[in-house]
Amino acid sequence: MVKNVELKRANISKYLHYDQDLLNVQILHETVSTNDDAKKLHLNQSEAIALVATNKQTAGRGRRGKSFYSELAHGLYFSFAFTPQSPDPEEFPMYTILAAAALVKVLEKYVPEPASIKWVNDIFYQGRKVSGILSEMGLNFQTDNTPYIVVGIGINFAGVFKQADEDVQAVAGTLFGEHIPHEFDQNHFLADFINAFLDFHFTFQSKNFLPIYEKHLLGIGEKVFYKMDGKSQSGVIKGINDKGNLLVIKEDESVEALVGQAIEFGSKQFVKDKIP
Numbered sequence: 001m002v003k004n005v006e007l008k009r010a011n012i013s014k015y016l017h018y019d020q021d022l023l024n025v026q027i028l029h030e031t032v033s034t035n036d037d038a039k040k041l042h043l044n045q046s047e048a049i050a051l052v053a054t055n056k057q058t059a060g061r062g063r064r065g066k067s068f069y070s071e072l073a074h075g076l077y078f079s080f081a082f083t084p085q086s087p088d089p090e091e092f093p094m095y096t097i098l099a100a101a102a103l104v105k106v107l108e109k110y111v112p113e114p115a116s117i118k119w120v121n122d123i124f125y126q127g128r129k130v131s132g133i134l135s136e137m138g139l140n141f142q143t144d145n146t147p148y149i150v151v152g153i154g155i156n157f158a159g160v161f162k163q164a165d166e167d168v169q170a171v172a173g174t175l176f177g178e179h180i181p182h183e184f185d186q187n188h189f190l191a192d193f194i195n196a197f198l199d200f201h202f203t204f205q206s207k208n209f210l211p212i213y214e215k216h217l218l219g220i221g222e223k224v225f226y227k228m229d230g231k232s233q234s235g236v237i238k239g240i241n242d243k244g245n246l247l248v249i250k251e252d253e254s255v256e257a258l259v260g261q262a263i264e265f266g267s268k269q270f271v272k273d274k275i276p
């Protein structure tokens with residue numbers, strides 16, 4: 001029997017290590033963007049962590065105003081919305097790092113080779129991008145401007161990208177190839193991810209996700225190209241610092257820390273296709 005039939009709240013809940021009351025889970029047959037849905041759900045009931053999941057988005061968003069292809073035959077798109085553990089806004093972007101570390105950790109159980117992280121928010125498997133993470137933040141006006149964070153994750157389990165645009169086709173891949181494995185259970189997978197994400201969330205101050213992130217960082221020791229405030233630059237990847245910024249060694253041997261939004265860091269340069 002194929003287990004990957006449909007997302008069901010009860011089939012996710014049975015694998016959760018955390019109390020059901022902690023999470024407000026909503027499953028949608030199809031939606032525009034789970035980041036928007038999770039935000040709404042959280043703002044209506046801000047004590048709980050909102051989680052919205054679907055297998056189809058009609059306008060999935062990526063970073064820097066890009067879209068995220070969300071109509072794969074077997075894709076999972078979901079978002080958490082919650083109050084951050086740390087009140088320091090400078091630490092909010094670390095939730096992208098946390099989510100990436102949780103994902104590569106969970107993937108160890110599901111795929112034979114280790115997954116890699118292309119800084120800051122892309123997960124690569126066998127040379128192609130199989131997942132993207134989009135973190136957004138805002139203030140809850142109903143509760144004295146308490147900050148909230150939305151972390152959205154899209155995962156390409158299986159299928160082909162024939163219908164996607166050229167840019168997606170050049171970079172995207174799947175975890176399992178064209179077909180979903182017979183024994184794969186997306187409800188169990190999502191529960192494993194929720195457990196890993198919440199483990200890191202509740203121990204946020206220890207930053208125990210940073211070493212996992214760095215261990216899986218793609219391109220250490222390699223020369224890479226990026227744009228900073230629109231200006232082309234290059235450097236050799238050294239690792240990350242304790243804020244999750246990417247450290248690159250410049251030609252004059254100085255080390256530069258690359259910080260979030262100002263950096264354009266193309267994924268194409270990391271694509272490695274197997275030679276047949």
Ligand code: BTN
Nearest residue numbers: 033060061062063132133152154
């Ligand atoms: C990226 O690749 O730049 C990030 C992609 C993030 C996609 C996920 S899918 C679930 C959630 N909803 C969205 O609209 N985007 C995120």
